[in-house]
Every structure is written in C-alpha cells, then in structure tokens.
Amino acid sequence: MSRPGRPELVIFDCDGVLVDSEVIACRVLSESLAEAGIPVAADDIAENYVGLSAATIFADIERRTGRRVPEDFAPSTRPRLEAAFAAELAAMPGVATALAAIATRVCVASSSAPVRLRHSLTLTGLIDRFSPHIFSAEQVARGKPAPDLFLLASATMGVRPEACWVIEDSRAGIEAAGAAGMMAIGFSGGSHCRADHGERLRQAGATRVLASMDELTSLLAATSR
The missing domain is CATH 1.10.150.240 (Putative phosphatase; domain 2)
Known part of the structure; x- marks a missing residue:
C-alpha cells in the first residue's frame, strides 16, 4: 500500500478513538x-x-x-x-504519544453532544490539546454518515478536505470521511471492537486500518520523512 502524504489537518473522532468510552x-x-x-x-x-x-x-x-x-x-x-x-473512562492507550507526534493541526469531530465531548476530554486530560477546535454533530443538519460535520471542521479550520485525515472507529464515520473527500483511516483499537472490526471499516472505505495508536504514531512519522 502506498504511503499517504502528510496531512494539513488530522480530524479525530472522540468516542472509541481518543477515549475508550x-x-x-x-x-x-x-x-x-x-x-x-x-x-x-x-x-x-x-x-x-x-x-x-x-x-x-x-x-x-x-x-x-x-x-x-x-x-x-x-x-x-x-x-x-x-x-x-x-x-x-480512560484515554485510548498510546493516544498521548500519538498526539505529541503530530506536528500539524488537529481537531475533534464527533457525533456526541458538546457537553459530553468536553466532559470526556477533560476527564482524560486531552481537552487542552484540542480546545477550542471541538465540533459536534449538533452543529450540522445531518450527522454521520453524511459529510457535513467533517466539512464544517475543515472549513472552520481553513483546510481543504483533500488535505485532511480522519481517524474513525465507526462505519458511519468512515463513510462520512469518504463522502467529504478526506482520507479515511480506520481505528480498531477500542475495547468495543471485535475481531472483524478492521475488515468492516475497510469495507466501509477506510484507506487503511490501525489496530493501535502506536501504529498512528508510526504512520505519522513515515509521512514526515
């Protein structure tokens, strides 16, 4: 598989990606x-x-x-x-290291309500890494699998969709990223993920699937070479 180019913006889902919720x-x-x-x-x-x-x-x-x-x-x-x-609640294992390895901009785009997002990120010590760039499906007319939320995030951050990576653990999220014209990267490292979770994300359109945050750190390091 070819190595993806370096992103200008990495958009993270929250539940099941940043936090093991x-x-x-x-x-x-x-x-x-x-x-x-x-x-x-x-x-x-x-x-x-x-x-x-x-x-x-x-x-x-x-x-x-x-x-x-x-x-x-x-x-x-x-x-x-x-x-x-x-x-x-705990942060996803390895997420702090992965976030530290990202030299480009980051944000959160989640189906959860804003109050839940801020609560989860605060509890796990991640809020300062993302605030104020935290987007909720309550801000758009259509939630995932429609692309609206991701397009809102990229437009607000001033980054072209094709220059964005999306890290997602759900089929709806992967489909939304693809519909937005962004690189959809699946994540199957949450405790809710079954053995076939990665394959289901690939079938939904994930360019690749990461089984851990360590793999995200390695992928980001590879794009910087």
Missing part, C-alpha cells in the same frame, strides 16, 4: 432504556449505533421497537453517564 456508553444506554421500558441489549447498541448521533439512534430504536423514547431521556440520563465516565 463505547463499552461504557453502550452499557449505560442499555440500562437506561430498559428502565424506560425499552429493552435493547448493549451488544445490539454497539453493533448498530456506534458513531451515530443521539437523535438518529433514538429514531431507529423507536422504529424497531415501536416504543417512544421519552423526550427528556437524553438530559435525564446524562448524570448517569457522566458518573460512569468519571469512574471508568
């Missing part, structure tokens, strides 16, 4: 839905909804189950998720 978030969402009378297993959530916005997730759950998600569901469950993150 997906197993925690899927468990909390499953528990909260069950209490609302909507049984959806955590594995089902991980399989079908990672990388999507809350609005998209809730709409599909309502379609599948025929049950209405309460209007106050997201704000009412936020304290529970924040408490779980405070107790369990």
Whole structure:
C-alpha cells in the first residue's frame, strides 16, 4: 500500500478513538432504556449505533421497537453517564504519544453532544490539546454518515478536505470521511471492537486500518520523512 502524504489537518473522532468510552456508553444506554421500558441489549447498541448521533439512534430504536423514547431521556440520563465516565473512562492507550507526534493541526469531530465531548476530554486530560477546535454533530443538519460535520471542521479550520485525515472507529464515520473527500483511516483499537472490526471499516472505505495508536504514531512519522 502506498504511503499517504502528510496531512494539513488530522480530524479525530472522540468516542472509541481518543477515549475508550463505547463499552461504557453502550452499557449505560442499555440500562437506561430498559428502565424506560425499552429493552435493547448493549451488544445490539454497539453493533448498530456506534458513531451515530443521539437523535438518529433514538429514531431507529423507536422504529424497531415501536416504543417512544421519552423526550427528556437524553438530559435525564446524562448524570448517569457522566458518573460512569468519571469512574471508568480512560484515554485510548498510546493516544498521548500519538498526539505529541503530530506536528500539524488537529481537531475533534464527533457525533456526541458538546457537553459530553468536553466532559470526556477533560476527564482524560486531552481537552487542552484540542480546545477550542471541538465540533459536534449538533452543529450540522445531518450527522454521520453524511459529510457535513467533517466539512464544517475543515472549513472552520481553513483546510481543504483533500488535505485532511480522519481517524474513525465507526462505519458511519468512515463513510462520512469518504463522502467529504478526506482520507479515511480506520481505528480498531477500542475495547468495543471485535475481531472483524478492521475488515468492516475497510469495507466501509477506510484507506487503511490501525489496530493501535502506536501504529498512528508510526504512520505519522513515515509521512514526515
């Protein structure tokens, strides 16, 4: 495989890429839905909804189950998720080293709400590396797999889409990066990723798939030679 050129901007997804949050978030969402009378297993959530916005997730759950998600569901469950993150959340192994190796600009573009993004990045000590360049799907009309969020990030940062790398752990994110005309790099190092996760990201259009942040550090070093 040919070596990609050096990026002018590296756009990171947050959950499952910068922070190892997906197993925690899927468990909390499953528990909260069950209490609302909507049984959806955590594995089902991980399989079908990672990388999507809350609005998209809730709409599909309502379609599948025929049950209405309460209007106050997201704000009412936020304290529970924040408490779980405070107790369990960690930065992805090797991410600090990888970020230190990036000589170019970086930002975050995630389907999560702004308050969750800032909470997660603060807990894991990553907030200062990215702030104020933190973009949420709540800022655009269409979330992933539409390209809107990544295009917002590149436009705001003043970088052409074709000069951007996107690091993503979800199929929706990889598809969004491709639709935006950016280099889509899959990441399969999160604790939620199964053995076939990398192949699924390739099928979604990932140029290459990294199994760890150490591989990202090596790839970035190779582009600087």
